[in-house]
Amino acid sequence: MNAVDLTAVTKTYGRTRALDAVDLSFDRGVTGLLGPNGAGKTTLLRIVATSIAADRGDVRLLGRDPHGSHAELTEIRRELGYLPQELGYPGDMTAFGFVEYVAVLKEWNDRGRRHREVRRVLELVGLGDLATKRVSKLSGGQRRRVALAQALLGDPRILVLDEPTTGLDPTQRADLRRTLSALGGRCAVLLSTHQTEDVAALCERVVVLAGGTVRFDGTVTDLVATAAGRVWLCDDEPGTDALVSWRTGTGRHHVVGGTPPPGAVPTDPTLEDAYLLMLGADAHAVRAPA
Template identity: 55%
Template sequence: MSVMVNLDGVSKTYGRATVVGPITVDLRPGVIGLLGPNGAGKTTLLRLLSTALPSSTGRITIAGFDVCATHANRVAARRRLGYCPQEVTFPRGMTAFGFVEYIAVLKEWKDADTRHREVRRVLDLVDLGDRTAMKVSKLSGGQRRRLAIAQALIGAPDLLLLDEPTTGLDPEQRASLRGLLSGLAGTVLISTHQTEDVSALCDRVLVIDAGVIHFDGAVPEFLATAAGRVHLGPTASPGAVQTWKTGTGLVRSVGGQPAPDSSVVDPSVEDAYLLLRSAERTRQGVV
């Protein structure tokens, strides 16, 4: 598959603090999950890719356009991408239709009939087709989140950047969004804390911490890093990274030495993430 995005030695610094990088990575078509703790640099990385932030070093190429080179290249790249930030500010008094049309106008959809068809299309995609005339202020939190996603889908972008897209969505809405995203043909990068979304939707996972990528691979490869290291039994495993009592009354232990009468169980994306984070803290000397 062709490369949609290339980051070559990309970093972002504020004064003496390096928030991201240096990062070198290619993004190809498919759904990619971006995992990491709070403050790891996930949102900054998405803002760099959206061209909302300039990089401090390195080169970002989107759909063949070096966005660090010229303003014209940045504009050309922006026409190929959609971006839904974690926090969206909605103009006061607008309807759901009016807000998405406003974004479409900013994206230079000049013909009114064509623009209106596209607005209705993306609202239907996020199951808001029956809320077009409703004021944004009257929408629920989950509906506003879906409205924010709708504006990112305008024009069927080749690159879709979503920052915590399932926040505020109920299980049925999250499942519907997964179905939508899995059917897209382009490159979808999802920054999320919801590891179940990664296991259910993504074919590739990136784990970022302190601005640096610590894992990049297919989800089965990520799960394989935790194989044989997750146990279920009547008591916790000594030295486990995390333990908790499940609804069955048994204790799930991630890492550590198997406790007596425990059995090995298949790891989840969350298990693999917890083990990777523990190993990184150990490497850094953080208890």
């Protein structure tokens, strides 16, 4: 049994098909979801977090049906941590007070154990010293970490994180990577991000979504390999058929896709290069019939 099994999951909003017959399974380990704005990442994560229901298809979480009995849903939610993309904060609560509030909802009924757990997750996200500060007085990145702390309560078996690294400074991002890779050893961590370097540094598996469908599902190494021989460095401005190019800090141009410009030297592709090429190929495919 996988922690998460999605079969032919479809979700539409009016005329927008946010997810179109998606088949995905997740078990232990960290999976990164990449995709452009509107790709369907949040929709997918909300379905896994039991915050919304799919219109069609089958969703199994820890072998249970989230839309079966109320007891089944409660069993799933006990084992689930969720960081939404946007979270309204009760500004007048302290960081400790807010995370404790969620802990109460999650049935941490013993006061002593609850307080120890709240302190533990606040320490995990580096907020031990700011626990008594009001949420409204925290910086944006600190507030984001309060939200992350509540998702970590009770070591959930399924951890759903929608853009967890947004707004974090580099030190905090590195700390978060360490925390999540440790968690990935014992639970299914599913995170979305626009930072390909987070995925490259942290995720064993990467899923690329675009237009509500899965465009790639595999290891980071396999995704990077799709860009082999298609990335160059050159001194002069490249021609117009490159998919993208930019002048780097060294003054050379990094060229992705197209034909190699004169004097270009092949260079090792990054995950970002491969991701851009994958979506660029999609854009061409969409444009072709017009």
